[in-house]
Amino acid sequence: MDKSIDVCFLPQELDEKTLPERSAVVIDILRASTTITYALKYGARDVIPVPTPTRASELREQIGGKNTLLCGERLGIKIDGFDLGNSPSEYTPEIVTGKTLIFASSNGSQALIAAGGAQRMAMGAFVNARAIADWVCAETIPCVLVCSGKLGQFSGEDAACCGHLVSILSERGFHPGNDAARCALDMNHRAGGDWLSMLKQTDHGRYLMELGFERDLVTASTLNAESLVPVWRNNRLTASVTPGKA
Amino acid sequence: MDKSIDVCFLPQELDEKTLPERSAVVIDILRASTTITYALKYGARDVIPVPTPTRASELREQIGGKNTLLCGERLGIKIDGFDLGNSPSEYTPEIVTGKTLIFASSNGSQALIAAGGAQRMAMGAFVNARAIADWVCAETIPCVLVCSGKLGQFSGEDAACCGHLVSILSERGFHPGNDAARCALDMNHRAGGDWLSMLKQTDHGRYLMELGFERDLVTASTLNAESLVPVWRNNRLTASVTPGKA
Numbered sequence: 001m002d003k004s005i006d007v008c009f010l011p012q013e014l015d016e017k018t019l020p021e022r023s024a025v026v027i028d029i030l031r032a033s034t035t036i037t038y039a040l041k042y043g044a045r046d047v048i049p050v051p052t053p054t055r056a057s058e059l060r061e062q063i064g065g066k067n068t069l070l071c072g073e074r075l076g077i078k079i080d081g082f083d084l085g086n087s088p089s090e091y092t093p094e095i096v097t098g099k100t101l102i103f104a105s106s107n108g109s110q111a112l113i114a115a116g117g118a119q120r121m122a123m124g125a126f127v128n129a130r131a132i133a134d135w136v137c138a139e140t141i142p143c144v145l146v147c148s149g150k151l152g153q154f155s156g157e158d159a160a161c162c163g164h165l166v167s168i169l170s171e172r173g174f175h176p177g178n179d180a181a182r183c184a185l186d187m188n189h190r191a192g193g194d195w196l197s198m199l200k201q202t203d204h205g206r207y208l209m210e211l212g213f214e215r216d217l218v219t220a221s222t223l224n225a226e227s228l229v230p231v232w233r234n235n236r237l238t239a240s241v242t243p244g245k246a
Numbered sequence: 247m248d249k250s251i252d253v254c255f256l257p258q259e260l261d262e263k264t265l266p267e268r269s270a271v272v273i274d275i276l277r278a279s280t281t282i283t284y285a286l287k288y289g290a291r292d293v294i295p296v297p298t299p300t301r302a303s304e305l306r307e308q309i310g311g312k313n314t315l316l317c318g319e320r321l322g323i324k325i326d327g328f329d330l331g332n333s334p335s336e337y338t339p340e341i342v343t344g345k346t347l348i349f350a351s352s353n354g355s356q357a358l359i360a361a362g363g364a365q366r367m368a369m370g371a372f373v374n375a376r377a378i379a380d381w382v383c384a385e386t387i388p389c390v391l392v393c394s395g396k397l398g399q400f401s402g403e404d405a406a407c408c409g410h411l412v413s414i415l416s417e418r419g420f421h422p423g424n425d426a427a428r429c430a431l432d433m434n435h436r437a438g439g440d441w442l443s444m445l446k447q448t449d450h451g452r453y454l455m456e457l458g459f460e461r462d463l464v465t466a467s468t469l470n471a472e473s474l475v476p477v478w479r480n481n482r483l484t485a486s487v488t489p490g491k492a
Contacts, residue, residue: 008399008400009255009400010256010258010259012256012258012398013256013398013399013400015399152258152259153254153259153261153424153426154254154255154259154424154425154426154429155425156425156426156428156429157425159425159429178399178400178449179396179400179401179402179403179405179448179449179450180399180400180402182402182447183400183402183405183429183432183433186429186432186433186435186436187429187432189432189436190432190435190436201428202425203424203425204425
């Protein structure tokens with residue numbers, strides 16, 4: 001197997017021709033990757049990404065409202081009429097256990113849909129980085145790390161997490177496969193492991209702090225807090241291991 | 247004036263709403279920025295970017311063939327039936343003096359067209375970096391540095407040149423304005439000023455070396471070799487200063 005790791009800084013950079021022969025890790029540090037990891041840990045049945053709030057409502061009509069929650073944000077704020085926004089702190093066991101989450105975030109949901117043609121797919125963050133590295137190592141096809149970006153633009157926090165993943169995978173026999181992977185490694189080195197400071201300096205981190213979500217930055221920057229990997233199957237994410245108790 | 251410098255790693259990231267209020271510097275290190283700087287230095291009258299080889303031929307039909315040259319590449323190689331490819335070494339005074347160059351490169355031409363809605367625009371490279379910094383400092387509107395990328399994907403050499411420009415502009419009162427600008431600065435620090443080594447490690451640098459264009463990497467990596475700035479006016483680039491003798 002080719003042990004190179006490619007990085008895409010935006011989902012639009014994905015090569016649709018090679019995607020079906022690859023595994024993909026989709027990253028949206030602030031905040032979908034972090035939020036979904038905790039939602040599944042706290043017992044959500046599965047997470048279905050959708051591109052728009054309208055599509056979320058339509059899908060709930062189709063599958064029935066009893067065991068579903070409408071989740072997502074626009075400009076960082078919970079969508080009007082939805083059950084939950086995109087803050088990990090909202091996703092408690094009391095609220096999410098046994099539920100199907102219909103998830104309409106601005107960037108992560110789009111990236112999951114864009115990368116859905118990969119042969120296998122997972123969602124990665126700082127909170128489950130080591131578990132993601134294990135997942136990549138267990139794969140037998142080349143892997144691409146996909147940043148969700150921010151409304152079609154580069155996002156530093158996703159790229160830095162890719163850099164961390166490339167770095168720890170380099171210790172396990174992998175090597176950066178493209179310019180973006182090498183650039184991400186530079187960001188990893190510059191951050192020096194202080195992920196909270198890094199998040200606070202990013203465009204989106206600062207925006208979220210202005211909205212009062214500083215606590216979400218602390219959550220998102222906590223390396224290897226969880227061992228759960230959200231994995232893709234039948235157009236939805238489920239937990240790769242039985243979620244532990246809260 | 248807002249003395250922040252934004253970077254776009256791909257032309258697709260440009261915000262079309264704010265572009266008419268901004269100046270833009272388009273960067274395609276390997277090789278259009280470098281080639282066009284030398285073409286104008288060596289006396290080319292102007293350079294008109296076009297998106298496709300077909301459009302290049304049509305335009306030559308329209309404006310007449312006598313003083314025009316068809317220039318450009320696909321996959322790094324001169325387009326069949328064209329006068330020149332995209333190697334700076336082809337653009338000698340004997341060949342280009344007084345000519346209008348119709349320029350169909352794979353990435354730089356597309357980026358110039360994409361950024362054409364900027365209020366003012368120039369093309370930048372390592373070879374004219376200091377002159378570009380002077381041009382940016384003389385502007386009174388916010389500036390965005392636009393990487394051309396590589397067939398829609400991130401290219402390390404363009405990002406690193408942005409990092410160098412952000413770095414020297416930081417010494418003149420500017421500051422990085424977005425995540426991409428900060429990331430580019432990291433790349434600049436890691437390169438340590440050894441631009442030839444950096445170019446040789448990039449995906450496209452390696453590809454060009456395989457094609458036998460190593461000399462173009464040496465040319466492209468020579469910092470501040472020229473003081474000419476290609477500037478945009480009426481959908482074409484011309485020299486901002488009278489070109490010196492060869």
